[in-house]
Amino acid sequence: MTRINPLPERAIIGMVHLQPLPGSPRFTGDLDEVEQFAINDARILIAGGCHAIMVENFGDAPFHGSEVAPVTIAVMSRIISKIVDEVARPEAIPVGVNVLRNDAAAALSIAVASGAHFIRVNIHVGGMMTDQGLIEGKAAETLRLREQLGHGPSSTNPIAIFADVGVKHAIPLDSDWMLEQEAQDCWNRGLADALIVSGSGTGQPTSPEDLARVRLATPHAILLVGSGATSENLPEYLRHADGAIVGTFLKEEKDVSRKVDLSIVSAVIKAAKITQI
Numbered sequence: 471m472t473r474i475n476p477l478p479e480r481a482i483i484g485m486v487h488l489q490p491l492p493g494s495p496r497f498t499g500d501l502d503e504v505e506q507f508a509i510n511d512a513r514i515l516i517a518g519g520c521h522a523i524m525v526e527n528f529g530d531a532p533f534h535g536s537e538v539a540p541v542t543i544a545v546m547s548r549i550i551s552k553i554v555d556e557v558a559r560p561e562a563i564p565v566g567v568n569v570l571r572n573d574a575a576a577a578l579s580i581a582v583a584s585g586a587h588f589i590r591v592n593i594h595v596g597g598m599m600t601d602q603g604l605i606e607g608k609a610a611e612t613l614r615l616r617e618q619l620g621h622g623p624s625s626t627n628p629i630a631i632f633a634d635v636g637v638k639h640a641i642p643l644d645s646d647w648m649l650e651q652e653a654q655d656c657w658n659r660g661l662a663d664a665l666i667v668s669g670s671g672t673g674q675p676t677s678p679e680d681l682a683r684v685r686l687a688t689p690h691a692i693l694l695v696g697s698g699a700t701s702e703n704l705p706e707y708l709r710h711a712d713g714a715i716v717g718t719f720l721k722e723e724k725d726v727s728r729k730v731d732l733s734i735v736s737a738v739i740k741a742a743k744i745t746q747i
Contacts, residue, residue: 472623474630474663475692476564476587477522480708482742483566483694484515484735485717487528487726488549493541494530505549511730512557515720518735523558524566524590524715525550528726533571535602542569543576550584559585566590566632572605574612574631581629582619588663590715594633595660596652598640605640609633609660633662635684638671638697649680650687657688666715668696672726673718675703681710701734701741708742 477483489504490496498504508525515523527533527542550567558565568590569577577589593600595607612631616622621629635653636642642652649667656662667684669676675698685693695707695714707714720735722728 471661473692474588474623474628476630477664477692477713479712480742481521481694481713482519482739483522483524483713483715484518484520484720484730485528485715486511486515486523486525486553487717488525488530488546489727490529491527491542491545493539494527495532496529501545505552507729508549509553509557512553514730514732515735516557516561516563518730518732519739520563520716520735521713522564522566522587523553524568524588525553525586526568526590527570530570533602534573535600535605536572536608538569538573538576543580546576547580547583550580550586554585564588568592571600571602574608575615578612578615578619578621578629582621585627586629588630588632590632590634590666591662592634592637593640594631594662595656597643598637599643600640604643607660609656609662613661630663631661632664632666632694633660634666634668634696636667636680638668638674650683653684653687653691657691662691664692664694664712666694666696667711669698672697673724674698676707678706678710681707685710699738701737704738704741705744714742 564587566588567577574591593607597606693711699714699716722731
């Protein structure tokens, strides 16, 4: 099967963490402000040299386990469409969508509506116990929906599926669970287009040993660091990974609720470029 890869080599994907959206407990009532904050962060990420950006409803905690409300889909479509049209497309920057906690169907729908290029699915195969309870992967449904929507590998506008293995903020149900087996299942049976390996939680370092294990188990997979990347540890990570998703480290004072800091983005991109030499 042909895999979809919208990313360049050693790609740094900068995160746009959306502030609380309508319907979530901490929404402030000003959607225009939420939208402008997201657009500003996207502009800074691209100005700093990020090769792609990904947008997620980070401020909506506590999250629904598997299906978000229609208003979340509508609002994310609105905001991401503006980011794609006004910020990313003029610079030929791929945009991704992650709908927390694990609504792959919503993410695909938003990507189709907005013109985004990839989605992140936290639990694509198997099952994990999370703070939202038990969440099971829906790889079969997700791959079939992508085909039905006309955005599979053979389409003119394919949408890639980036899937976590050993996802953060979760523990496996099976006492015999192995990271390598999940990676192989996710790549060979779940047909993910890229695999993501993270630390235990948001901003927590990803284990280089875990990256090496997944690389050995799935040598042909596109492998991304999912959390904890910094300008200091990127060279170590990129020994095994093809790129990294960077969020918390790029914020002012490393506070995920603050805006993106251009100087930090530039430092991370510089570290990634040095690694390529």
